[in-house]
Amino acid sequence: MLSIEENERLTRVGPGTPAGELLRRYWHPVAVANELTDENPTKFVRILGEDLVIFLDRSGRLGLLADHCSHRGASLLYGRVEERGISCAYHGWLYDYEGNILETPPERNDAIMNSVKHKAYPVQRLVGLIWAYMGPQPAPAIPPYDVIARKDGKRRITVHPMLDCNWFQTMENAADPTHAPILHQDHSGQTAVPVNTTRGFIDDQPSFDFWPVEYGIMKQRNFLNGESDQHPLVFPNILRSGGTFQIRVPVDDTHTWRVDLNFQASDDGSSDPSAVDPPVRYAEPYKDPPDALHPFTRMQMNTVPQQDHMAWETQRPISDRTAEHLADGDRAIVFLRRLTMENISKVEQGLDPIGVIRDPAHPIIDTNIANDLNASGGQTGAGRPYGLSTGTLVPRSARSRAEA
Ligand code: FES
Ligand SMILES: [Fe+2]
Structure with missing residues (x-):
């Protein structure tokens, strides 16, 4: 039998929770790789309590970004993928796979581009799955089991x-x-x-x-x-x-x-x-x-x-x-x-x-x-x-x- 506090400690997975921080030290599969195609280049995933969007840009790079746009919160699931990343469908803010903001239509707002970093996590494709690491850098390796x-x-x-x-x-x-x-x-x-x-x-x-x-x-x-x-x-x-x-x-x-x-x-x-x-x-x-x-x-x-x-x-x-x-x-x-x-x-x-x-x-x-x-x-x-x-x-x- 556990106390309520012990049960919470083992089970909760969101950011800042004890088990959530433990789980963030490992790579996890987040999607089947072939679900991402030129025709369907974005996919919504919720992992460890965080709402995220995987995308495949026109340069063939995979990215994993927070779902809600840093501008005013529209979902990047509906973003348009381009050579340099994904452009929010609402006003066109353009993100690369590292979460850098490359464009801020209608103006070019250097202050925002230099100070705001959109949440992004490293991903890699291995044995048909897309794996993500959501913990502190440097990321470890995917263990070669x-x-x-x-x-x-x-x-x-x-x-x-x-x-x-x-x-x-x-x-x-x-x-x-x-x-x-x-x-x-x-x-x-x-x-x-x-x-x-x-x-x-x-x-x-x-x-x-x-x-x-x-x-x-x-x-x-x-x-x-x-x-x-x-x-x-x-x-x-x-x-x-x-x-x-x-x-x-x-x-x-x-x-x-x-x-x-x-x-x-x-x-x-x-x-x-x-x-x-x-x-x-x-x-x-x-x-x-x-x-x-x-x-x-x-x-x-x-x-x-x-x-x-x-x-x-x-x-x-x-x-x-x-x-x-x-x-x-x-x-x-x-x-x-x-x-x-x-x-x-x-x-x-x-x-x-x-x-x-x-x-x-x-x-x-x-x-x-x-x-x-x-x-x-x-x-x-x-x-x-x-x-x-x-x-x-x-x-x-x-x-x-x-x-x-
Ligand atoms: S909400 Fe994404 S660009 Fe405005
Ligand atoms: Fe069983």
Whole structure:
């Protein structure tokens, strides 16, 4: 159980908030790169509680600027892109990708051009995504995690529907080794059925371990048949499950954008063009109506991502941790909260939090994909080797008796 103050400290993402300042020390994907084209050169995004516009200027440069024009506040989403930047549609103030004001029609106002700097953030295009850094300069590197940096295979991207809840409950789920055999016991594609729905397949997974690694937390689930799998939480907002980075980008305090980046190694070490520019799939809404909140919508429960979204959203827009009752199985969640609090404190002391890489030539960081039994699939994040188990599985035909 946390106090209201502790809960606020972990969850709020806007400028100047403790977790918001922590999150601003990392690069985050903010859009799918191929959404920006000559025909559609601007896109509105809200990231870490800030309203922003990405644009592709006629020189091929990407920029990320505050949405509201510094003149009188019209949205730059409707700006016209030019060789030198983006021109506000209202009176034509022209901005470059660094937020410099280059023109101030109708006059040329040097005082304003020299003294006003429009808010701008650095962006870069990598593996089919546009990444932004919203923290203090100098910006670190995007860490070369294997899923992002390896070239010996192919990639794909899945964009999930907008999550109507706070980012931190999605990450507590990423640190939660006990939910998968229960919440995901009956997703589509699962052929085995458990002996009862209360315990699901949890008895196939009699123990779990977790330990800190340089970039977050490594978790290990130990199965009855002697197998185990490892899949890490990459601090602060990524779960690596199989070959997939499930990236949970905080949009604002009560919305999170989930984009999955999957890497699959080739057998012969060859590279596929999709390793650089991956195909993109946009998942259909997971609830009906798609924009309503619980209980005024019905969440779908057929697939692993749908089941996770149900659990995350129905914990409330921001989970009320003053009302919870933690048990021993939640000890990795307690560890994640402590790790997050420690790194918030580091940022407050002017230090880099864990996982910040400043060497642009840093070697590829191995997150141990090969040790994840789900590595060949990985897109669902199910993490379910239950088919290997002999422990408590019963045939599907026995299901009605087992559930009775
Ligand atoms: S509001 Fe943008 S130029 Fe006037
Ligand atoms: Fe899950």
